[in-house]
Amino acid sequence: MIVTYALIFAFAAVSLSLLLTMIRLVKGPRSGDRILALDTLSINAVALIILVGIAGATQIYFEAAIIIAMLGFVSTVAVARFVLRGDIIE
Amino acid sequence: MATRFVQRLFPHPLLSVALVIIWQLLANEPSINSLVFGAILGVLLPFATAAYWPNRPQVTRxxxxxxxxxxxxxxxxxxxxxxxxxxxxxxxxxxxxxxxxxxxxxxxxxxxxxxxxxxxxxxxxxxxxxxxxxxxxxxxxxxxxxxxxxxxxxxxxxxxxxxxxxx
Amino acid sequence: MSHGILDIAIAAALVIGGLFTLVGSIGLLKLEAPMARLHAPTKASTLGVGSILLASVLYAYASGAPSYHELLIIAFLFMTAPVSAYFIGKVHIHLGQNRKPLPKPARDRLWATEAKREEDTPSVPEMKADA
Structure with a gap:
């Protein structure tokens, strides 16, 4: 019972933080902030997927979570490198 | 001679151990199967990538x-x-x-x-x-x-x- | 399900995780300086997600099907968070977004990002023209 309430709270908190991150992503003002918002967005997406996994009592979503975590990191570094050097692989 | 051979075979011992542990966690159930396959990966991957990674990180303590x-x-x-x-x-x-x-x-x-x-x-x-x-x-x-x-x-x-x- | 100590631990991990994730995003939205904004998501969000993953491990253990692979994601996130923060910080410096001027390095001439920019100044206008 207590876990169900905590789960609902966590769902609400993570969804709200996704929304707030989205506002920062739209607002900018410059590319550094947008990259940061994208990074946070992918981390929050991992949290949301894990929460869905807990709610459904299943392990199926684990692979999705780890792939989003990896892609989030790689894309953050790729975009940052592009802004820094105008090139990704030298 | 022998130590050189072991060094050639295991260029990064810490990486090998880490790979075995990571494979265990990915398989997510302890079994002899995943342990053996993890060990194979732990030997094969550092050996195959050794040419791109010549220096061994030093951890003295x-x-x-x-x-x-x-x-x-x-x-x-x-x-x-x-x-x-x-x-x-x-x-x-x-x-x-x-x-x-x-x-x-x-x-x-x-x-x-x-x-x-x-x-x-x-x-x-x-x-x-x-x-x-x-x-x-x-x-x-x-x-x-x-x-x-x-x-x-x-x-x-x-x-x-x-x-x-x-x- | 009884209110065992495990249930309380799972609920606590979930609530703490949700709170820290929220704090990370609030910080991202609220703080004003671009460099200050870097602090909230890198630390708070990472710990929040770590806590939620821990809740997932505990929950799997409580429901009788132990699973530990969430620990992999925790380790991965804690190793990559500083790297992403470092890169984003470099982007801020490169774009000249900091309000306060950088201090001089203690023992060297320049910071690496400035040295790189100095080195390839000719290529920078070219890049701007593309974008």
Whole structure:
């Protein structure tokens, strides 16, 4: 019972933080902030997927979570490198 | 002769161990199958990639990593509460951010990487840049009145321990 | 399900995780200086997700099908968070977004990002023209 309430709270908190991150992503003002918002967005997406996994009592979503975590990191570094050097692989 | 052969076969022993553990976790149920396959990967991958990674990282006192990890874990938890309080309850105009200049005594790339990562994960500081010759670290502090004290704390609390571990 | 100590631990991990994730995003939205903004998501969000993953491990253990692979994601996130923060900080410096001037490095001439920019100044206008 207590876990169900905590789960609902966590769902609400993570969804709200996704929304707030989205506002920062739209607002900018410059590319550094947008990259940061994208990074946070992918981390929050991992949290949301894990929460869905807990709610459904299943392990199926684990692979999705780890792939989003990896892609989030790689894309953050790729975009940052592009802004820094105008090139990704030298 | 024999030691050279073992070194050729296991160019990065720590990486091999890490690969076996990671494969175990990925398989997610302890079985002889996954252990054997993990061991095969642990031998094969470092051997195949050794040509791209010639230097072996030096860890002179690996057992010292455990107290260091505990100190860092404790700092991560307390740091997060501090940062959360600053973010939630301090008005923006009262937040005094500052650049902190940390001169480095450690030389090896592994030690500097570990220090930079630790700084980013702990109390209100993010490591941002290294000087062009690698003798100083640029750190941004979210809220501090005394940048010198922050630099002293980083040197005393983390760099001293990392120097013992890596050099 | 009884209110065992495990249930309380799972609920606590979930609530703490949700709170820290929220704090990270609030900080991202609220703080003013671009460099200050870097602090909240890198630390708070990472710990929040770590806590939620821990809740997932505990929950799997409580429901009788132990699973530990969430620990992999925790380790991965804690190793990559400083790297992303470092890169984003470099982007801020490169774009000249910091309000306060950088201090001089303690023992060297320049910071690496500035040295790189100095080195390839000719290529920078070219890049701007593309974008």
């Amino acid at each position: 690996p057992w010292m990593l455990i107290p260091y990890g505990l100190v860092v874990a404790w700092d991560i938890i307390t740091a997060n509460i501090t940062v959360a309080l600053i973010v939630l309850f301090k008005p923006n105009r009262n937040i005094r951010s500052a650049w902190v200049n940390v001169p480095l005594d450690i030389r090896t790339p592994e030690a500097i990487t570990a220090l930079a990562g630790t700084i980013t994960l702990t109390p209100g500081t993010v490591s941002v840049d290294l000087s062009d010759e690698g003798h100083a670290l640029l750190v941004h502090a979210l809220h501090t009145d005394d940048p010198e004290a922050v630099a002293r704390k980083i040197k005393h609390r983390y760099e001293r321990r990392l120097k013992e571990i890596f050099e």
